[in-house]
Amino acid sequence: MLLTRKALITLGICLCAPIGFAxxxxxxxxxxxxxxxxxxxxxxxxxxxxxxxxxxSVEQVTRDPRGEGQDWxxxxxKSKGGQTCVARGRKVGKxxxxxxxxxxxxxxxxxxxxxxxxxxxxxxxxxxxTDTRIGRTTVHGLAGPTVKAISVTANGVTExxxxxxxxxxxxxxxxEILAPSxxxxxxxxxxxxxxxxxxxxID
Amino acid sequence: MRRSLRDRRGQGGxxxxxxxxxxxxxxxxxxxxxxxxxxxxxxxxxxxxxxxxDLGQWNNVFTYGNAGRSxxxxxxxxxxxxxxxxxxxxxxxxxxxxxxxxxxxWAHSRCF
Numbered sequence: 001m002l003l004t005r006k007a008l009i010t011l012g013i014c015l016c017a018p019i020g021f022a023x024x025x026x027x028x029x030x031x032x033x034x035x036x037x038x039x040x041x042x043x044x045x046x047x048x049x050x051x052x053x054x055x056x057s058v059e060q061v062t063r064d065p066r067g068e069g070q071d072w073x074x075x076x077x078k079s080k081g082g083q084t085c086v087a088r089g090r091k092v093g094k095x096x097x098x099x100x101x102x103x104x105x106x107x108x109x110x111x112x113x114x115x116x117x118x119x120x121x122x123x124x125x126x127x128x129x130t131d132t133r134i135g136r137t138t139v140h141g142l143a144g145p146t147v148k149a150i151s152v153t154a155n156g157v158t159e160x161x162x163x164x165x166x167x168x169x170x171x172x173x174x175x176e177i178l179a180p181s182x183x184x185x186x187x188x189x190x191x192x193x194x195x196x197x198x199x200x201x202i203d
Numbered sequence: 204m205r206r207s208l209r210d211r212r213g214q215g216g217x218x219x220x221x222x223x224x225x226x227x228x229x230x231x232x233x234x235x236x237x238x239x240x241x242x243x244x245x246x247x248x249x250x251x252x253x254x255x256x257d258l259g260q261w262n263n264v265f266t267y268g269n270a271g272r273s274x275x276x277x278x279x280x281x282x283x284x285x286x287x288x289x290x291x292x293x294x295x296x297x298x299x300x301x302x303x304x305x306x307x308x309w310a311h312s313r314c315f
Contacts, residue, residue: 044228044243098280
């Protein structure tokens with residue numbers, strides 16, 4: 001009798017598990033958005049974020065907060081997928097890029113993509129970047145046509161940030177503002193929209 | 204009135220595994236000492252969470268990137284020595300919500 005009961009339980013599991021799995025899959029399938037492409041994990045290609053050469057322009061040039069090295073700037077460009085992208089760096093001549101400790105300049109490769117925002121979906125987007133080698137923190141991003149103003153609050157001090165003709169913005173902070181414990185800033189970036197509402201981009 | 208981008212996300216169901224493309228971007232060459240750490244945006248609910256895209260070499264991060272909810276997170280380095288020891292550390296989520304936890308990716312041509 002005991003064996004019979006075990007056999008029945010085993011038989012029940014064998015029969016019900018596939019049905020249950022199928023039901024769960026069906027339920028998940030009802031709600032899961034179909035992915036346009038599988039998410040990659042590891043080494044990426046720029047894909048649709050690759051910049052379109054000729055669409056780039058430099059704007060929002062600003063001095064280094066300590067007056068060290070070249071000015072800072074951003075390059076704004078369009079990606080193959082139609083997003084607006086922005087990269088920040090040092091401005092040398094009419095280009096923006098990286099200057100290594102030996103003084104060598106490398107223009108930012110827009111073909112690789114950058115910080116990109118779909119401004120048809122989001123009013124604005126922002127990124128905070130801290131380079132511990134040079135003790136600088138930058139806030140850069142993009143604001144769309146519904147944005148009236150951008151402000152940055154770093155360690156409790158709020159400052160307005162100018163928006164460029166293509167929507168790019170840049171703010172550069174010096175080493176004095178670095179948080180001593182973990183090297184990370186406490187930065188908030190806020191967009192004020194033309195309808196008077198505010199939108200937290202980074203908090 | 205203050206609102207969050209999170210309010211604008213859709214109300215879909217389960218997220219795809221890892222949700223968005225992320226990791227190390229070599230760019231035009233795997234050996235030119237220029238590479239990115241990146242977390243892409245995507246048309247999924249999870250894309251509306253903040254991202255981290257830290258970058259370094261070996262196990263040492265020297266550039267930290269935090270992107271808001273609507274932007275691709277991207278940090279870039281050039282002329283930093285061998286690209287094969289490049290490191291990308293990425294994460295995505297918000298307080299109490301991890302789309303994916305902070306973790307490491309190395310170069311395709313990893314040499315250590």
